[in-house]
Amino acid sequence: MVQTEWQGTGLGAAVGTISRVDLAGGLLAGRGRVCGEGHISLRPFLHLLGGWGPGRGDGQRDDMYLSSEDIVSRTQFPESWLWQDLTLPQCPPDSKHCSTTSTKKTSYLKDSATHWQISAISLSETHGMCVAEPLELPVTKSFFIDLRLPHSAKRGEQLEIRTILHNNHMDAMKVRVELLETEHVCSVASKRGSYQTTVELEGMTSRDVSFIIIPMILGTHTIEVKAAVFDAFYGDGIKKELRVVPEGxxxxxxxxxxxxxxxxxxxxxxxxxxxxxxxxxxxxxxxxxxxxxxxQELSDIIVNAISGESMGSLFNFPYGNGEENVVTMAMTLIATHYLDRTNQWDKVGVDEREVAVKYIQMGYQKQRSFRKPDGSYGAFLKTPSSTWLTAFVVRVLSMADDIISVDEELVCSALQWLVLNTQQADGSFREYAPVTFVMDSTGKVYGKDSDASLTAFVLIAMQEGRRFCTEHMSSRLVSMGKASRYLHLRILTLKNPYAVMIVSYALADSGKLHKDILFQHDLDDGPVWPVPGGHRYTLEATGYALLALLRMREFDRAGEVVQWLNSQRRKGGGYGSTQSTMMVYQAVAEYRRSMRMLHEVNxxxxxxxxxxxxxxxxxxxxxxxxxxxxxxxxxxxxxxxxxxxxxxxxxxxxxxxxASPTDQDKSCSNFRLNLTLEKQAKVSHDGASASYLLKIDIMYMPENKDASLSVLSIGQLTGFVVDVNDLNRLSSGRERYIQAFEIDNILSQEGSLLVFLDKVSHKRPDTIAFRIHKMADVGLLQPAAVTVYEYYDIENHCVQFYHPEKIGGSLNRLCHNDVCKCAEESCSVQKKEEISSQEREYVACEAGMDYVYKVTVENTNLTIHTDVYYMRVILVVKEGSDVGVMGESRVFVAHPSCRNGLDLNKGLSYLLIGHRKDITRLDGSVQYVLGERTWVEYWPTEEENKEKYGNLQNFAQELSEWGCQY
Structure with a gap:
């Protein structure tokens, strides 16, 4: 239990949290600034209860160890907790010398033996926000254990789990370690309830005790280990969850x-x-x-995004420089604007609007800090001002004005800067400093015919901001007129369909649309306006086309466009980039507003x-x-x-x-991806048994440009950890081989490393190399995948796999005797005992049994993820759903963990009896699964075993002639 006193100025609220600091001293929560005049401080009163220290069991002793039943296992190991808001009382009115007040909070510590860090933040009307110095709180026991489990494991993998024993006494001790049985997890404790072993532990030392387990069923399984000290009457227990995921x-x-x-x-x-x-x-x-x-259209995208169920969430906490901040603000604004225009907040929760408005307000305030004295914007105050960015800020602020209060001067000064500094004599607008941090958020403005695209983009910004600065409207109308005349002539010579669409919408708003030119660029009179270079550009261009159609009141054609846009939505939220998402939502919201009263829905x-x-x-x-x-x-x-x-x-x-990993049928049209894994001569990580260097070579395949912001999603091998120091070096310094990285153990089922690259060269391969360390032995280790894709074009990805052993190499088995036997119980195991014809017939005639064959193994392909057997059917005893199979070759597949149990050898013959659910058809061919329902029995030659050969021949003849008698 921890009792903490929160002390502050008494003028606001305090927010507190407790975060974990690992035992090696690595800080998991950053420090804030030291408070000045307004302050908040922490005073701890610690009471360690609930088993956190030597205690005596009150049960009867069976021997000189504390009974296992008397050891309560620890289960709660959060990284952070105690997220609470506290209101500090104000000073009493009659207390003239009161400067601070305090309140007390009592909480129970979680189960981790670690260093906690208590952080506090205060909010005050008079002193603003203040962050207290963090308070460190070490928590330990004189004897405790830790259980090291991987983030996840694949079914059938043989895992070495390590129990770490910590002795904080000066004296040596004898410790009994007990692994408890877990259903559907094979171990030495299986069918015994538990397994115990005894070890010696020197004073002030730690040591590990390892067990081999094999998870057999998908899902989450509880692994529990207990330890008791000889003649001391105390111990410790720990429970942790192991997530088991499918192979492939x-x-x-x-x-x-x-x-x-x-x-x-x-x-x-x-x-x-x-x-x-x-x-x-x-x-x-x-x-x-x-x-x-x-x-109708798109509401589910918003629902998923707001509820956090999607990686493509549209609600974003504002961050970054002047380019990044306005882009993240825009995504939240788009979602809010869409829900407002379509009256759908009740579908997602009306309270969510308050969150959205808060994010928009924060983004707005932060964007103000990037405004230059002349009203323009760049990534930073000292970097050159960008035409596109300044116009985009105008568009975002114009949309935000419907939701929050926007200072009119911010829009007016930005528009004035655009006219005075970037508009040319012919009416076009010129870019002097293209954006660099959010290039993919600009759409195709900087592509072919960029003069027209940029001019149209600025003109649209001026049109959307027309309600601001009415006293300067006459001069702005002159500028807009010059831009419209330039585009009215320029559209006749445009070749880029993206430029045609954005110009068409800009002209439609000013009443000068070339309708025939708009329809010249659609796809066979269909609802899409394709743009080369990326699907997101097609989406954005089609969004502009939809707005133009609505201006022309072409509602039937607009409805077809909305249907197509609906079919293109990405899972969860968004349309690939800021501009494409913004235009799709803006256009669809306008369509729904226009059509709301025109059609009944039934x-x-x-x-x-x-x-x-x-x-x-x-x-x-x-x-x-x-x-x-x-x-x-x-x-x-x-x-x-x-x-x-x-x-x-x-x-x-x-x-x-x-699906089984394979080097075939992989769609790698956009990237060339090569992986090598080299074992290092020296182990370079504490607790590791081996270190490897993972080298990733990537190159963008299109010949005329580099890939923009790209992502490497690197799956982690079970029992391995990545070297964070290597990644930190890659993401810092002058070279900065990678922009950033994050280890994702939440969104990824198996745990993966995400590496962000600002670009990928199309001229030469880019190489990224870092170490990974083997922390635990894993038998039947499954390969891990590496995927590369452009951040805004995830569909065009490339996947390769890596593994420390050769694909065709022998499997590394860690299990022995009973543990292996337990694992093979879910496999088809070859029958090697004496069997009667009646037993065979009974199985062959059970409900659901499909076929009875005599087969000969002609070839095998045994890999780390799937075993494939090519067998020829030489006798059909009972024909099943696969008709005409006599004399034909068929494919039989099995899990590698079943290899020993099946014991199938090339050139030998076997009796197979299989279930109809283990037969699949693909592209006209049939594939058989050797599952736990499959009967496998060796069919010897007459010379090898005359008696068994005769029994099998008689069984086959009787079943073939007389059928099932049971």
Missing amino acids: VLTKIQVDTIPLNPSLHGGEQRSEVKFQHLRRQVPNTPASTHIRVQG LEVNIDVSGRSKPIKWTFNKGNAYVSRSDKLHLNQNLTVTAKGSGEGTFSVMTLYY
Whole structure:
């Protein structure tokens, strides 16, 4: 228990938190500034209770150790906690000399043996914000243990888990260490309840005790270890969670996306979606198909973003320089503006608007600090001013004025600077200092025909800020007129479709749109205006085209565009870049505002699923037109969707499954990615058994430009850690090989390292190298993936895999005897005992059993992630769903952990009896899974074993002629 006194000026509130500092002294929470006149301080009163110190068990002793039942295991190990707001009382009115007041808070410590750090921040109307000096709080025991588990493990991997024993006594001790049994995790404790071993521990030292475990089932499993000291009557226990994930790579297939608009199909629209067979699916891994109908347009993107369920969240805490801050502010502003215009805050929570407004206000105040005396903006006050950035600030502030109070002078001075310093005599605008930090947020303004694109962008900013600075309206109208005349002529010679779209919208607002030119650049009279160089540019250009269509009151054509934009949304939120997201939301919000009163919504959607007796029925009306409906289905089910009535929507089907890693069929059209893993001669990390150097060579494939801001997502091998010191060196200094990095253990199921690169060269490979350290032995270690992609173009990614052993090499097995046997219980194990014909027939005739074959193994391909056996069927005892298989070669797959249990050898023959659920079809071919339901028995030659050969021949003949008798 910790009792802390919070002391301050008594004029505001205090916010406190406790964060962990590791035992090596690494600070996990940064220091704030020391408070001056207004202050807050911390005074601790510590009471260590609840087992944090030597104590006596009160149960009867079975021996000279504390009973395991009397040891309560520790379970709570947060990095930070105690996030609480406290209001300090004001000074009493009759106390003239009162300068500070205080309050007390009692809390129980968490279970970590560590150094906690208590931080406090005060907010005061008179003194502003103040940060107290952090207070360090060491917490330890005279004897305690720690359990080292990896962030996650893949099913079937053989893990070495380490229990660290810490003796803070001067005297040596004998310690009994106990591993408790965990269901679905094979270990020496399996089927015993627990396993105990005894070790000697010298005074003031630590040592480790290792156990081998094999997780067999997906999900989260509790690993518990207890330790008791001989003749001391105290001990310690610890429980930690191990997350077990599937083997292979999570693969998403967008099966189909169908726009629903029954009015275009005579009042009823009917579409079919066929089941797609999955390529290289890892046996016995989860797979599912997700269907969704989105009524109208895009509200689910906002919902996911605000609730934090998406990596592409549109609500951003403002940060960075003058370029980065306004971009992050814009994303939050876009979401807020969209929800305001479409009246959907009730769908996401009205309280969220307060959060959004707070972020916008913070971004606005920070952006003011980057304003130069002449009203322009650059990345920093000392860097040159940018035309695009200044115009973008005008657009953002103009939109923000509907939500927060914006100083009119900020907009007026920026517009004046644009006119006086960047507009040319012909009416165009010129860029003197292109942005550098957020280049991908500028759209295609700096591309081909950039003079027209930039001029249109500035003109749009002036149009959107027209309600400001009315006293200078006449001079601004002159400037806008010059820009409009320039664009009116320039559009006739434009070649870049992006420039055509942004110019068309700018001219539409001023009533000078070239309608025929707009339609010349669409895709076969379709709802999309394609732009070379990146899909995000197409999205942005199509957004501008949609706004132009609305100005022309082309509502039917605009509706088709909205349907297409809806089908292009990324999972969660956003459209790839700030400009594309901004234009899509702005255009769709305008469309919905225009169409709100024009159409009634009464859309009925029925989805017939093969194998289900009743269809899925969803109805959309005016009250729920913007709500999405979804369902999760099993695989291999065909779908028929029928839409009736009025209104529009989108039906989408996506399948998720785990595929075996392979060097084939990888889409690496944009990047060349090579990986090498070299074992180092010297171990260079405390506690590691080996160190490796991971070298990543990447090169951008297009010939005419470098890749912009790019991301390397580097999966971590189970039992390995990355060398953070290497990464710090790569991200600092003059060279700065990488811009930044973060270790993501939350969004990534398996834990991954994210490395950010400001660019990737198209002329020569860029090399990034850092060490990784092996902290625990892992048998059947699965490979880890490295993915590279442009930050705003994640779809065009490239994936490669790395592993410390060769793919075809022998598997490193750590388990022995009972542990291996436990792991193989979920495998198909070859029958080697004496078996009667009746036993075989009973299994062959069980419900669900599909086939009975005699096969010969012709070839094998045994890897670290999947074992493939190529077998020829030489006798069909019982034909199953695979018709005409006699004499044909078939593929059989199994998990590598089952290799010993199967014991299949090239050139030998076997009896196989298999279940229908272990048969899959892909592109016309059949694949068999050797799962735990598969019967495998060696079929000897007559010379090897005449008796068994005869028994198998008789079994085959009787079952083939007479069929099942049971």
